Amino acid sequence: MPQMDLPLEELRRYLPDREEPDDFDAFWAETLAEARTHDRPPEFHPYDACLSEVDVFDVRFPGFGGDPVAGWLLVPASATGPLPCVVGFLGYGGGRGFPYEWLTWPAAGYVHLLMDTRGQGGSLQPGATGDPYGSSGPSSPGMVTRGIQDPADYYYRRVFTDAVRAVDAARAHPSVDPARIIVSGGSQGGGIALAAAALADDVGAALVNQPSLCHYRRALHVVEGNAYREIWTYLRTHREAVEPVFRTLSYFDGVNFAARATAPALFSAGLMDDICPPSTVFAAYNHYAGEKDIRLWPYNRHEGGGYYQDLEQLRFLRSLPLTAS
Template identity: 35%
Template sequence: MPLIDMPLSQLKSYSGINPRPSDFNDYWDRGLAEMRAVDPQIELVPSRFQTPSAECFDLYFTGVGGARIHVKYARPRGADGPHPAVVQFHGYTGNVGDWHERLGYVSLGFSVFAMDCRGQGGRSDDAGSVKGNTHHGHIIRGLDDEPDNLLFRSIFLDTAQLAGIAMGMPEVDAEQVYATGWSQGGGLTIACAALEPRIRKAAPVYPFLSDYRRIWEMDLAKDAYAELRTYFRHFDPQHERESDIFTKLGYIDVQHLAERIQADVLMGTGLMDTICPPSTQFAAFNKIASAKRVEIFPDFGHEGLPGMNDKIYQFFLGQY
């Protein structure tokens, strides 16, 4: 088959090349402490959209930095006793989409929490203020400020905070909370499971936000990663700070968070993916020490992977 990346045999042992900051664990422990100190001020607003089988709410909570985060929350109507829950994360710059996308899980007896990422295409705030550029890209947002002001730090913490909120709902079985998403949603699934170790199952599909230097060296700093090239062209045209920049990006590189995961993991990847190339995905997958499995789609890129959603359903139902 044609190759756009490493052969599969090499992918299975690839460990990534983007630097990991020396204080990485302290950085995230400090972030989690900040998150836990926030009063989430949870608000549930019944949605205009309702069905005979699902109760639907717009859920709001306050995250780090004071941002109000919006979540579409759907739960089985009249459920008897605690039941499983899924937290869902969307693709880059998008939003959680329509209510009907939650209903499949609700019909199986799950509550569903689907989060709008702050500052992207949904209803969550971007309340931060950082020095330097605020070009459209969120990867580079805060890159000229202190590491604690990287925007994706806040977004990663939002995922963990939401998972904790879900676990605290009286209708939810806190020991059966799962996470999933595709592309950015896949990267956020890894971050969520890493920062909230009580997540029991995680299903990231072609995860974004991994191994930034590898992206650069493959000349794939375009499409979803285009802001890396934009940043260097505008703010470091001779790459005098290249090493420092990639090291700072290492704080928000999900491959370095992956080793914290305790959940069972099912990942899906297409070997022809030029948006989130397979090596960057395997950089994270190979660091996961818990039970894990990857589904390979040799002829597919960053697109729908036939049958992958069905596999995730079965995985969460314990049938896979």
Template identity: 50%
Template sequence: MPAFDLPLPDLEHHRPEPDEPADFDMYWAAALKEAAHRDPLVSVRPVETGLRLTRTWDVTFRGYAGDPIRAWFSLPAGARKPLPAVVEYVGYGRGRGLPHERLTWVNAGYAHLLMDNRGQGDQYGSGGDTPDPHTALSGGPGPAVRGLLSPPDYHYRRLITDAVHAVTAVRSLPGVDPLRTAAVGNSQGGGLALAVAGLVPDLAAVLVTAPFLCGIRRSLELTDAGPYGEIAAYLSVRRGSEETAYRTLSYVEGVSFARRAQAPAHFGTGLRDTVCPPSGVYAAFNRYGELSGGAHPRKEIHVYPFNGHEGGEAEQVRRQLVWLESQLADRSPCDRHAPPIDGAAFGSGR
């Protein structure tokens, strides 16, 4: 696929006017308020994975409307003090899979929480374990169009709320330094991490590659690939519903979350990406932190001119590892004589 979006010099200055409803902040305050005073954790149970260098727990935490959300939580075996945490969000149609599939962050020395996607997990990977009890709401079968014509019922209101509560959950787990928590994701996962950056003011860092739900109107005009294609197909049948759908989508626009973010940010995009077009990524990057209230947060973006949705793959991950270490490194001396963090710290069968 040849480059199809704006030329790179134009992308670097691409700052479209925000497509943002006046009650954007009220919408999200209402969505997040329900679970604000509840214990975030439902259960934390150890899992035998066969891995000697990693310890893993099956975590259930409370998400949107108190719904139980599954996640894998992993620590490096023998960790002796609270570690910075990486909360990772997975792509569209994926679930959390199996606990041994995503080991990069825990192998780098971080506490790692991998959130399941409610009502997804049946398109790619090794599946998921979190149903969405609200799927009877109006809309098509795909997550991108569930509840699309009603802002309070839209799938991403629930999923983004889950993503925010995942940060609260990981901060309450033993072995985690709550002041050093990062949100990470690619594609849909990148869109969720960006939303978390806009909704969690004390996040320590955010890393997003090819984030979905950025520059949504333009992306729908540019591509029929992936989730945007599902939205286009849905509206091709429900003629005349476009503005209603656009209003719903404006509440989950990644550029609006980016404007409110305060954490240092690491972005990545492929210029031939037809799934999450680079103009959407740059719209979020160029406006990132502009409403943060003080000095703009540090940010950088890595561009892959001949790559599509796969972006920089392992090269991008290498850059993320180096960058995140510079943001979250613990520069205090390591207590080598402290005992390892014991499984008993998680309670018995919680």
């Protein structure tokens, strides 16, 4: 497959204007304030995963509207004091799966809280969290267009709120140093991580692999795959809804969250990615307000760096004051 987006020298300079509603900050402040009125503590139930070197907990914490959100918490069994914690978010369609799928971070000396994504987990790893909200309007199959004509009803309002509450939940566990929280994810998870980096309090670092949910207009003009295809299909059918849809999406655009995030961040992009085009990744990266770096994989599509990028992330975190060693 040939390179399908802008040349690299243009990507490095690519800084599009942000589409941002005037009440962006107020919208999120009110959303999170309401979520935190549901202040019951997170639950961490010991879980026998047949792992001798990692203590596993089946997690439930209150997310948007106080809805119970599932997750896994993995703690190195040898831990003697509070450790930094990587709070992880999943790609589109994935659920929390099984604990033994998520051993990299505890093997490296970090606590790992993996958040289940509400309403997903039916096409990749299995999930355990429902989404009990109906939509006030029609949607394409999948999750990305649910409630898409009203920011208050939009599906990702719930997901991004869940992500902030996942950070809150991680901080509540005695094995976690609340001052050393890292948010991490790829694709959809990368977009969620950008939102969490901007909205959660005092995040220590962000690991953002080929994020989706960024620079929507550009994405829909360049690719038609995966989640963006659902939006494209919706707009193809609801021709009158273009501007209401993009107004809603402006409250959830990773570019706007990037402009508010200040934690040190490591991004990545596959330069042949036909799911999350490189220009949308660079739009978020170039607007990112904090210290940042990016790893590029010239011949890779949406898989990006894969295990190579895992090693880059481990090295990146080791270079920061919140290192686990």
